[in-house]
Amino acid sequence: MKSQENVAKEIVKECFWDYDLSEKDILQMIKGVDKRSKNILFEKILVNSQNLLLALSLFKKDELKEFLTNYKVPHFNKEYIQKRKDIAEFFFFGKKLKYKDLLWTA
8 A cells, every 4th residue: 555655746746746845745734724725635636636536535534525525516527527526425435326337236
């Protein structure tokens, strides 16, 4: 399993390539109390992270639930972002998936 530092490094590379942030900055944001910064981080991860579930797992469960619940999917790239949000809600909180192509068959 990847360390938090390695996951944060991937987040910087994939989500904040145009910012001057380090993996330490990302981890401080996640562990900090500034909800606005955490929400921005959450949104960037939701839209851009290649390893979405691993990156979102850095958040505390209660904060992640709040961010997912309150997130309003934008019109731009709506289907893509909605699917990623739904996958995260399924993975972390057991919310039912509506995508037949993502369901297990036995």
